[in-house]
Amino acid sequence: MPASTKSSLKIVDMSDETITQNTIAINSQHDDRRLLFVLERLVQHLHDFARETRLTTEEWEAGIQFLTQVGQKCTDLRQEFVLLSDILGFSVLVDSISHPKPKTATIGTLLGPFHTHDAQDHENGTSICSEDKGEPLLIEGRLTDTQGNPIEGATIDLWHCDKDGLYDTQYADREEADMRGIYHTKADGTFVVKATKPVPYPIPHDGPVGALLKRLNRHPYRPAHIHFIIEKEGYDRLITALYHKGDPYETSDAVFGVKSPLLFSLDKLGKKKAQKYNMNEDDWYLPWDFKIITDAESRELIVAKNTEALQKLGRDNFVLSEAGLPIAAPLD
Ligand SMILES: [Fe+2]
Incomplete structure (x- = not known):
């Protein structure tokens, strides 16, 4: 006992x-x-x-059977439960509750099921893509705090799909990471990535989650996007993604990731940058600045948001933990 x-x-x-x-x-x-x-x-x-x-008992059984199928579809590289959470709007909700951001910082969005932990470190200005993966794209970014001070030595972990709308993990013959890499910000907070123009793609829909979408008359597509995880000690980890403005699926993302501050438009690279980075002037160019908040700013915001949310729910006698999370009241 x-x-x-x-x-x-x-x-x-x-x-x-x-x-x-x-x-x-x-x-x-x-x-x-x-x-x-x-x-x-x-x-x-x-x-x-x-x-x-x-x-009904029959409905309960169908639910158990469905969740069993979801579990059985999972492998080291296929996370059907994350997909299920995504298409139910749960992932993006949890991210926004767990990592609230002030208006002065880059907003977060869902992680999605395709992040891996085997991405290689990359020098600034090098490419994350193997040959013939799509139309070349240069990303020039700068990372600062909410006051605009540059943040040096942060990791920028990014990944996206190839021209066929597939992540590297969706190829059976995958041997190593492709279309994903980790960059380190320089003293002025900048980083430079060579990638390819992302395209819209369907989430994996050959499993139970795909069958559910079909049953609900929902399409499985996501608008073109690039995922980012930005980390630096002392700062709240930022999980986000940038979405291509004007994409046919911009307003019907199967997993609800699109937020308007995260929409980007592409320019042509132009002669000067093409020469500097050994690319073609007709290649694509995406400049983007990210702003992250400190752990202390994050905690303060979580306490404020959680207090407000619990009051709205009519829970007047709540207790928050050190981390600002609601906990059971102490026993008398
Ligand atoms: Fe994605």
């Missing part, structure tokens, strides 16, 4: 009315107050969902 188990705990009088409190009570025999709070709310909402929809 765990040390914190309450010997007085008794699960009795099981009914539709008592099952929720009974489940919460039996889950509460530990001292992790964040886990207590999260699980209490999860059980409450899950039970209310069944009560409200009058869920």
Whole structure:
């Protein structure tokens, strides 16, 4: 018996009315107050969902079967659960709750299922792409704090699809990272990437998530975009993406990632930059500045946003942890 188990705990009088409190009570025999709070709310909402929809056993079975198929579709390189979270709008919601940004900083968006941890370090000005992956694109960026001070030595991890709308992980013969790389910002906060023009692509839809989209009469496409993770010690990690303005799927992204401050337009590179970077003047050019916030700024914002959100939900007697997250009230 765990040390914190309450010997007085008794699960009795099981009914539709008592099952929720009974489940919460039996889950509460530990001292992790964040886990207590999260699980209490999860059980409450899950039970209310069944009560409200009058869920049938057949529907419950279909749901279990669907989630089983989602799990079975997952591999080291295929994350069907992330896809499911994405198409339900859950990923982008969690990112925005967990990493709120002031208007003065670059806004975040969902990570998506194609990030890997095997991208190589790249020198500024080198290319992340192997041969014949699409129309050449030069990205010139600058990373600063919200006051405009340059941030040196941050990592810029970026990845995008090739001209056929596929990530490297979608090729069966993949041997190493392609169309992805990690750059380091210089003293003035700048970085330079050679990539290719991204194109719209469908999310993998040959699995259970694709079948669900079809059932819902939804298309699986995402507008052309480039993913970024920007990290520097002392700063809140930024997960974001830039989206091509005017893309046919700009207003119907299958995974809800598009936010208007993240839309880019492309220019032609021009003669001067083409000479400087050994490219053609008709190649594409994307200049973009990113602004990130410190861990302290992030925590302050999380506390303010979480306080406001809980008050809006009518939870007047809430307790926030050191990190600013709601937790169960201490036991008397
Ligand atoms: Fe993507």
